[in-house]
Amino acid sequence: MRAKYVLSEVMVGLWRNVTMTVAMIITLAVSLTLLGASLVMYKQIEAMKGYYFSKVEVSIFLKNDATEDQQHALSDALKSDPLVKQPVIFETKDQAYQKFKVQFKDAPDLVKATKPDSLPASFRVKLKDPKQFNLIHDAYKPKDGVDDVLDQQRLLAKVFGVLGAAQNMALAVAIIQGVAALLLVGNTIQVAAYSRRREVAVMKLVGASNWFIQSPFVLEAMFAGIIGAILASLGLVAAKYWLIDGTLKPLTTLLTPVSWGRILWMAPILIGIGAVVSGVTGWITLRFYIKK
Amino acid sequence: MIRLEHVTKTYPKASRPSLDEVSTSIEKGDFVFFIGPSGSGKSTIIKLLLHEIQPTKGKVVVNERDVTALRSWRISGFRRQIGCVFQDFRLLPNRTAYENVAFALEVIGKSQGVARRVVPEVLELVGLGGKEHRYPHELSGGEQQRVAVARAFVNRPLILLADEPTGNLDPDTSIEIMRLLDRINRTGTTVVMVTHDSNIVNQMRRRVIEIESGKIVRDQPRGVYG
Numbered sequence: 001m002r003a004k005y006v007l008s009e010v011m012v013g014l015w016r017n018v019t020m021t022v023a024m025i026i027t028l029a030v031s032l033t034l035l036g037a038s039l040v041m042y043k044q045i046e047a048m049k050g051y052y053f054s055k056v057e058v059s060i061f062l063k064n065d066a067t068e069d070q071q072h073a074l075s076d077a078l079k080s081d082p083l084v085k086q087p088v089i090f091e092t093k094d095q096a097y098q099k100f101k102v103q104f105k106d107a108p109d110l111v112k113a114t115k116p117d118s119l120p121a122s123f124r125v126k127l128k129d130p131k132q133f134n135l136i137h138d139a140y141k142p143k144d145g146v147d148d149v150l151d152q153q154r155l156l157a158k159v160f161g162v163l164g165a166a167q168n169m170a171l172a173v174a175i176i177q178g179v180a181a182l183l184l185v186g187n188t189i190q191v192a193a194y195s196r197r198r199e200v201a202v203m204k205l206v207g208a209s210n211w212f213i214q215s216p217f218v219l220e221a222m223f224a225g226i227i228g229a230i231l232a233s234l235g236l237v238a239a240k241y242w243l244i245d246g247t248l249k250p251l252t253t254l255l256t257p258v259s260w261g262r263i264l265w266m267a268p269i270l271i272g273i274g275a276v277v278s279g280v281t282g283w284i285t286l287r288f289y290i291k292k
Numbered sequence: 293m294i295r296l297e298h299v300t301k302t303y304p305k306a307s308r309p310s311l312d313e314v315s316t317s318i319e320k321g322d323f324v325f326f327i328g329p330s331g332s333g334k335s336t337i338i339k340l341l342l343h344e345i346q347p348t349k350g351k352v353v354v355n356e357r358d359v360t361a362l363r364s365w366r367i368s369g370f371r372r373q374i375g376c377v378f379q380d381f382r383l384l385p386n387r388t389a390y391e392n393v394a395f396a397l398e399v400i401g402k403s404q405g406v407a408r409r410v411v412p413e414v415l416e417l418v419g420l421g422g423k424e425h426r427y428p429h430e431l432s433g434g435e436q437q438r439v440a441v442a443r444a445f446v447n448r449p450l451i452l453l454a455d456e457p458t459g460n461l462d463p464d465t466s467i468e469i470m471r472l473l474d475r476i477n478r479t480g481t482t483v484v485m486v487t488h489d490s491n492i493v494n495q496m497r498r499r500v501i502e503i504e505s506g507k508i509v510r511d512q513p514r515g516v517y518g
Contacts, residue, residue: 005398198384199395205342205382206443207371208399210364 009216010223013192020188021224027181028228032274033235034174036266040236041167044258045160052156058133060123060140061147070145071121077143078125083132089124096121120147178277181228185221185278186285192217193289214286221282222275229274233267293451293482294318294341299350301336309348310336312506318484320450323477325493326486327517328503334486337503338455341484342374343367355450372400375444375452375481379459381436383428389415389439390424396443410446418442418472434465438472445476452476454485458492466492490517 014021060078062071071090078088091099096119104110127136133151141149193200203213240263295317302309310333318324326334339345340352343359352359355373362370383392393414394407415424418438428436437457444452454473458466470492477483487493493500493516500515501508510518 198382202382202384202395203399204368205371205376206396206400206447207368207374209368212399212401 006216006219009196010219013196013216013220014223016195017188017191020184020191024181024184024188024224025228025231027177027184028225028274028278029231029235031174031177031181032229032232032270034170034177035273036232036236036270037239038167038170038174039269040258040262040266041163041170043262045163045167048163049160053153056152056156057124057126058136059150059152060125061120061150062122062145063147064117064120066121066145070143074123074140074143074145077140078123081136081139083128083136085126085128091122091124093117093119093121182278182281185224185281188224189217189221189282189285190289192220193286214283217286218279218282222279225274225276225278226271228278229267229271232270232274236263236266293320293322293355294484295351295353296337296340297351297353299340299347299352301333301340301345302348309506311340311347311503313350314503314506314508315350316501316508316511318482320482321477321480323474323483323496323498324485325496325498325500325515326484326503327488327493327500329488332503333506334503335455338376338453338484338486341451341453342376343370368400372447373450375447375449377437377440377444377452377454377457379456381428381433381440381460383436383439383443385428388425388427389420389431389435389442392428392439393443393446396446400447411442414442414446415439417445417475419468432465433461434468437461437465437469441469441472441476445481449481451482451484454483454487456487456489457485458487458489463491467495470496493517 060074062074075088075090078084079086094116097114097116100114100119101111125136127133133153137149137151140146200213240258240260244258296314299311299314300309301311314333314337326337328334336345340347341354341359343362347360350360354370357370359370384395387395390411393411394404397407397410398404412421412424415421418441420435420438420442423431423435426435428439431439437460441457452473457473458469461469466489473483473485474496497514497516500510500512500517502510502518
């Protein structure tokens with residue numbers, strides 16, 4: 001009986017105020033979609049960092065006129081350097097050119113315009129601690145025959161900076177939308193409580209417990225939160241299907257692929273967040289509104 | 293049953309207290325009128341007994357329990373021991389007489405089976421047999437107040453509080469409602485009634501506590517309005 005009573009009150013409450021209910025669900029859905037996207041991006045960036053930083057190299061490019069002696073001296077120095085992870089790889093001009101041809105096979109004009117001789121030979125080393133790049137840079141840059149010391153990590157840092165900024169933006173918009181959504185939840189609950197004020201007054205008078213008086217309203221808010229979260233999860237699935245596996249497909253070699261598991265995992269998380277946050281908001285609103 | 297110990301209530305921004313050091317006690321099964329002019333503080337006593345407001349100073353003891361020290365989650369349980377009737381009936385307009393009374397049972401967790409057994413009984417008791425399925429707007433004022441009394445009494449409370457229950461009724465109907473309250477009192481329920489209806493007080497000849505400017509000025513066992 002009580003469950004039936006509470007559920008019918010929830011449905012009547014949502015229906016009575018249907019425009020507000022829809023507005024509440026839409027804002028909740030948008031907010032949760034962005035929150036979910038932001039969480040997926042965060043996980044993705046962490047995974048990409050692990051993937052790339054394990055492969056990141058420091059390249060020591062030789063001058064075109066570097067002699068064999070200079071090259072040997074460098075090789076010995078690197079092999080005995082405690083900061084450097086062995087083995088040290090030497091890439092000749094020819095190897096560099098072959099690699100270049102493969103990497104830019106889609107741009108035959110560029111390959112044609114590049115002479116085999118114009119790419120520098122280089123040492124490729126990995127650091128035991130990638131953060132100590134500066135020490136390597138300062139140690140090898142002034143040596144004879146060295147043209148430049150380049151750290152790929154610096155390039156990656158820029159890429160991750162852009163990705164991180166996008167993630168922060170999504171998070172910021174999610175929070176702003178979230179605040180708007182919660183204000184709407186609070187307002188809807190207030191309207192619902194106002195339209196049932198006679199019932200609430202009688203319930204208080206005859207000694208209905210607080211949770212019994214409040215539960216239909218709180219459930220109303222939770223219901224909206226759950227619907228919003230389900231819509232948000234569908235939004236993420238759609239984004240995975242059409243955006244990540246569709247439009248952005250060519251980039252997946254650069255951006256490590258986003259797995260379906262990661263997307264589907266967001267659904268229970270978002271539903272949990274949606275239900276709890278809007279339920280708590282409804283409950284707090286009621287404490288201000290009904291209790292007095 | 294009910295004890296007020298040096299109770300003072302000053303509303304915020306009020307220049308003088310509504311109740312000023314009021315002490316009295318009401319025994320189980322008593323029938324007590326609180327009388328006095330408007331603004332004398334009579335209704336404040338009802339609100340204190342219901343724990344709708346807290347006294348500024350002093351203690352309110354109901355059924356051996358200090359109401360002022362009641363934890364918020366115990367208030368609902370406390371109110372189930374108290375029935376309440378008001379001048380404006382406070383019925384739900386979209387529910388029938390039966391549903392109004394059943395609602396009071398429903399929201400404190402009684403089953404529909406209990407309601408089906410108890411509600412017709414109590415409606416019969418207040419003299420509304422046969423009108424169970426009328427809506428409030430289809431009932432006269434006196435009948436609406438009977439529904440309210442039925443709702444207050446359906447849980448068999450220890451105490452029935454009545455805040456000017458006859459204030460909106462004509463003299464004949466008022467007397468009928470008083471007979472009803474008297475019958476309820478005879479079942480052992482303590483009745484506390486706030487009124488300024490002199491006719492009724494004079495006819496009933498029950499204990500009268502007169503309040504003026506927040507102080508008790510008279511307490512008579514079989515009193516008149518004076």
